[in-house]
Amino acid sequence: MGNENNSALAMKVAVLIGGVGGAKLASGLMQVVAPERLSFIVNTGDDFRHLGLKICPDLDTLMYTLAGLVNPEWGWGIAEDSTITLESLERTYGLEPWFRLGDKDLATHLLRLDLLQRGYSLTEVSDCLARRLGLAARLLPMCDEDLPTIICSDNHGELGFQEYFVKHRWQPVVKSISYRDCEKASMSPAVTVAIEEADIILIAPSNPWLSVAPVLAVPGLRTALKRALAPVVAVTPIIAGAAVKGPTAKIMAELGLQVSEAAVAEFYHGIIDGFVNDIRNQPLDVANLQSTRLDTLMTDKLAKVNLARETLAWIAGWAS
Ligand code: FO1
Numbered sequence: 001m002g003n004e005n006n007s008a009l010a011m012k013v014a015v016l017i018g019g020v021g022g023a024k025l026a027s028g029l030m031q032v033v034a035p036e037r038l039s040f041i042v043n044t045g046d047d048f049r050h051l052g053l054k055i056c057p058d059l060d061t062l063m064y065t066l067a068g069l070v071n072p073e074w075g076w077g078i079a080e081d082s083t084i085t086l087e088s089l090e091r092t093y094g095l096e097p098w099f100r101l102g103d104k105d106l107a108t109h110l111l112r113l114d115l116l117q118r119g120y121s122l123t124e125v126s127d128c129l130a131r132r133l134g135l136a137a138r139l140l141p142m143c144d145e146d147l148p149t150i151i152c153s154d155n156h157g158e159l160g161f162q163e164y165f166v167k168h169r170w171q172p173v174v175k176s177i178s179y180r181d182c183e184k185a186s187m188s189p190a191v192t193v194a195i196e197e198a199d200i201i202l203i204a205p206s207n208p209w210l211s212v213a214p215v216l217a218v219p220g221l222r223t224a225l226k227r228a229l230a231p232v233v234a235v236t237p238i239i240a241g242a243a244v245k246g247p248t249a250k251i252m253a254e255l256g257l258q259v260s261e262a263a264v265a266e267f268y269h270g271i272i273d274g275f276v277n278d279i280r281n282q283p284l285d286v287a288n289l290q291s292t293r294l295d296t297l298m299t300d301k302l303a304k305v306n307l308a309r310e311t312l313a314w315i316a317g318w319a320s
Contacts, residue, residue, distance in 0.1 A: 008312045009034050014198035014230070018043030018058040018211025020075030021237060021244055022204030023065040026137075028304030029202075030066060032312060035136035039194035043206070044122070044141045045149030045179060045214030046161045050099055051089075053109040054116055055162070058211065059126055059139055060108060067133040075245075078104040098167045123188050140194060142215040143185040149214050152176045161210070170247040174254045177209055179217035187220045195224045200315055203234035205296060207248045208267050209255070216271070225271050231319040233274035235311065236261045236296055240280045244297065265289060273319070276311050290318050 064070035081102025151164040153172035243249040274290035284291040
């Protein structure tokens with residue numbers, strides 16, 4: 001292993017993350033950074049109560065991905081899971097389940113609910129689930145309080161995130177996005193320490209408006225990033241004017257933004273010191289912003305590891 005690789009292994013890296021795209025980079029980082037030195041600060045704005053369960057899609061997507069359990073086709077849920085319970089709800093009780101919960105996945109939701117009801121925080125519960133799946137990396141909810149992302153759409157009014165994303169297949173036109181009750185939320189000690197102790201802070205190529213903005217809405221988090229000694233670097237979610245997956249480009253257009261990496265860099269203005277652009281995009285020229293172009297299209301495991309390694313090596317080259 002080259003010298004820079006050893007230094008990457010020894011680094012403490014904190015990652016703001018949500019969704020399937022972010023989880024791809026996360027799995028690459030697990031091969032480059034010692035997992036016990038990786039802290040993922042995960043979006044919980046997608047969370048909601050469903051069938052009495054507390055569903056945490058981005059925490060579970062990341063956990064299943066890093067544990068090698070995730071359904072590879074969808075990027076969420078557990079591979080080869082059945083839906084016998086859901087089918088029974090439908091056939092026996094006439095429910096029309098619009099949110100697919102697999103039988104193995106239900107085990108996670110049942111254990112999480114039980115632990116929450118016994119008074120453990122979402123941070124403690126997430127730690128417990130990740131440890132039981134053998135993960136040394138820390139999966140930290142962005143906060144322990146509920147901070148749901150609310151989509152205000154043209155023809156459907158206010159929608160909870162999963163109603164927008166799953167029930168309506170992110171087709172409603174987005175007029176605005178709000179992060180409800182954010183003033184009641186606070187950074188957990190674990191998130192505070194992860195940011196303070198990080199040698200590098202990354203913003204994964206997650207949807208800035210749907211997956212990263214909720215994390216930035218947690219009171220004190222933006223300030224903590226600005227105060228952090230570590231460089232903060234975002235990875236572009238936009239390649240050649242489009243999103244790799246999901247509604248990022250559609251939302252940008254609906255919010256009246258240019259669908260470009262420059263618009264994403266602008267969204268993170270004041271927070272980021274560096275921006276990893278894609279080799280297929282035009283070079284980014286923004287004052288006081290370090291930028292490079294790497295292959296951010298993570299089509300396979302090697303591409304995920306290469307992006308992780310090259311990102312950290314690039315940052316090490318300019319961050320004092
Ligand atoms: N996404 C879907 O498109 N359809 C579903 O039925 C669905 C169920 C589901 C269950 C558990 C879970 O952890 C995630 C699930 N997702 C589903 C994905 C989820 O809605 C999104 O991945 C995130 O909320 C957005 O990043």
